[in-house]
Amino acid sequence: MSATHSEVPTLHGMMAEFADERSLIAGIERAKADGFTDMEAYTPVPSHDVIHALGVKNRFAALVFCGGLLGSCAGFALQYMVSVELYPVNIGGRPLNSWPAFIVIVFECTILFAALTAVIGMLFLNGLPQPYHPVFNVPQFARASQDRYFLVVHASDPKFDARTTRERLAAAGPLSVAEVQN
Amino acid sequence: MSANTPHTSGGHDGHGATPAVEQRYPVIGPGLTVESMTAKISSLVLTREIDRGWFLLLSIAGMGVMMLGVSIGWLLLRGVGIWGINEPVAWGFDIINFVWWIGIGHAGTLISAILLLLRQEWRTSINRFSEAMTLFAVMCAGMFPLFHLGRPWLGFWLFPLPNTMSMWPQFRSPLMWDVFAVSTYATVSALFWYVGLIPDFATLRDRAQNKVGKVILGMAAMGWRGATQHWARYEVAYLLLAGLATPLVVSVHTVVSFDFAVGVIPGWHATIMPPYFVAGAVYSGFAMVLTLLLPTRAAYKLHDFVTQRHIDNMGKVMLATGLIVAYGYAMELFFGWYAGSTAEGFMVQNRLFGAASTSYYALIFCNILTPQLLWFSAVRRNLLLMFGISIVVNIGMWLERYVIVVTCLERDFLPSSWGDFHPTIWDWSLFLGTISFFLFMMLLFIRFIPMMPIFEMHALLPKSQSHARLARGGQAGETLQAHTH
Structure with missing residues (x-):
């Protein structure tokens, strides 16, 4: 597939296709040994070993925790404002800030905000939805969602050079190596 | 790197069963490979012809949906007086059906979230299916309180929105808690379901042959x-959603039970209500999963994915939750006597010997006696019997809510305020209409959405595959199709 841009297509990176997770990890280790740092792997299933091999870390859980905390505060603030300030109803002289009765909604708001943070945050940080990405220009990549494992060394890597990178990746014994056009 | 054993390196899998059980009832059929499994599940959506049986069922359910439309239309024109509700039984079928549907939905969340956290790997193949069930059940449930409002177009008054009357909702009321619990539940269930679907939509997108399918699935896969x-964040998000959905599902039916327990009506005002409602919800939900899954499995030949092990396990969960429910009934009777309150004592007497006692005995038969058959593994292996039991439990759980709502309201403290409830044809048509709507949505689901999580199912395979792979020396360059046993 060729890029449809009118300007000269630039390279996104070099892609190697592997048959299984183990050969992909071997490929990653080899590429790291070759000094490449700017890489991404594509797998049909989440793999802890691949995540570990690439050294991917995130503090996503902390974000979700903050979302939940915000939800608790918002839930309580809403009920306090409504019950004490905006619409106080005196029922037999009972306290207006009857916090035990507010627990349920505080809890539900916590869950709601945390869940929304988890999903929207995951999509946003992953840059999804994304209608176009260069990796899809490689025909073999259609199997990345099924049973093949891919490693892409990005063109932005300081050690990247189209010819030598291709050779380096081919040395890892992949099924195929392809240029990824932008 | 540790060899190809992702199940020991902290993936989704766990070791829920002893090797003996594993051997007797495998979680997944033998001989499946990544390729054949992906092909089978996605072909159900992508390449299957529209078969006659499916279309016939969809048409029948579609007629039921039209009946639902007529029932709602007439209701909006004439008001809630077309139902059998009255004073004192102001909560008739609406609340019965609301509680029933919400309860059915709970099994989906239990299977998708709680069993995920408990590392019960067998849940994977029935996960998506039961989550879909949750979503549609919550839709059905939501209709009832909305239309019970009488003027459903003013339903937004339930939400804390600034308005020209300067009125605000009463946050100390369980009915208000219900609004928050159920809407949160619907939102989180939908999110959980969709997040699980994203990688599968990507798989389908890449396998789709026609352009239109590719575009639609491509958009769905985002x-x-x-x-x-992406996977790293995805896994954290998915696991956290499961962790959030777990207390949520318990809270939702607890809040639903508060609708009763916070009231003063004899038979409602009891602390046993929350645990007993939650167990009942799971009980009816598992029954509904079986009711729907057994015919689907037979029709689409899913015996490799939904094995005897699933049916056996679901039978056991039903038995366990059924016993908790039985304990709840026993405690209701005990406290009717032990509380020493005239009204509570009379409630029990009325239930056992009063005019409406038939429904109580039918309930005991459906919910307590019938499920005792599940003690026998021969029964749990008999698909026809399991299907029958699941239907009986569904009916029994509906009767439970009928007994709680109607018989308690019919006879409260003052004999002068007693009354009787007789459902009208519109009560029944709305109820049957929601059942049709539910089946209609389920039929669309099994046709247009992969009914099993493809990428999660991969995790079930390595156990059998790693042997083959190790035996081959695991060279790169071989296709996975070569994995045969």
Whole structure:
């Protein structure tokens, strides 16, 4: 597939296709040994070993925790404002800030905000939805969602050079190596 | 790197069963490979012809949906007086059906979230199916309180929105808690379901043959490409959603039970209500999963994915939750006597010997006696019997809510305020209409959405595959199709 841009297509990176997770990890280790740092792997299933091999870390859980905390505060603030300030109803002289009765909604708001943070945050940080990405220009990549494992060394890597990178990746014994056009 | 054993390196899998059980009832059929499994599940959506049986069922359910439309239309024109509700039984079928549907939905969340956290790997193949069930059940449930409002177009008054009357909702009321619990539940269930679907939509997108399918599935997948960075966040998000959905599902039916327990009506005002409602919800939900899954499994030949092990396990969960429910009934009777309150004592007497006692005995038969058959593994292996029991439990759980709502309201403290409830044809048509709507949505679901999580199912395979792979020496360059046993 060729890029449809009118300007000269630039390279996104070099892609190697592997048959299984183990050969992909071997490929990653080899590429790291070759000094490449700017890489991404594509797998049909989440793999802890691949995540570990690439050294991917995130503090996503902390974000979700903050979302939940915000939800608790918002839930309580809403009920306090409504019950004490905006619409106080005196029922037999009972306290207006009857916090035990507010627990349920505080809890539900916590869950709601945390869940929304988890999903929207995951999509946003992953840059999804994304209608176009260069990796899809490689025909073999259609199997990345099924049973093949891919490693892409990005063109932005300081050690990247189209010819030598291709050779380096081919040395890892992949099924195929392809240029990824932008 | 540790060899190809992702199940020991902290993936989704766990070791829920002893090797003996594993051997007797495998979680997944033998001889499946990544390729054949992906092909089978996605072909159900992508390449299957529209078969006659499916179309016939969809048409019948579609007629039921029209009946639902007529029932709602007439209701909006004439008001809630077309139902059998009255004073004192102001909560008739609406609340019975609301509680029933919400309860059915709970099994979906239990299977998708709680069993995920408990590392019960067998849940994977029935996960998506039961989550879909949750969503549609919550839709059905939501209709009832909305239309019970009488003027459903003013339903937004339930939400804390600034308005020209300067009125605000009463946050100390369980009915208000219900609004928050159920809407949160619907939102989180939908999110959980969709997040699980994203990688599968990507798989389908890449397998789709026709252009239209590719575009639609491509949009649904949102450009998912399986990058490791993405998977890392995805896994955290999915696990956290499961962790959030777990207390949520318990809270939702607890809040539903508060609708009763916070009231003063004899038979409602009891602390046993929350645990007993939650157990009942799971009980009826598992029954509904079986009711729907057994015919689907037979029709689409899913015996490799939904094995005897699933049916056996679901039978056991039903037995366990059924016993908790039985304990709840026993405690209701005990406290009717022990509380020493005239009204509570009379409630029990009325239930056992009063005019409405038939429904109580039918309930005992459906919910307590019938499920005792599940003690026998021969029964749990008999698909026809399991299907029958699941239907009986569904009916029994509906009767439970009928007994709680109607018989308690019919006879409260003052004999002068007693009354009787007789459902009208519109009560029944709305109820049957929601059942049709539910089946209609389920039929659309099994046709247009992969009914099993493809990428999660991969995790079930390595156990059998790693042997083959190790035996071959695991060279790169071989296709996975070569994995045969």
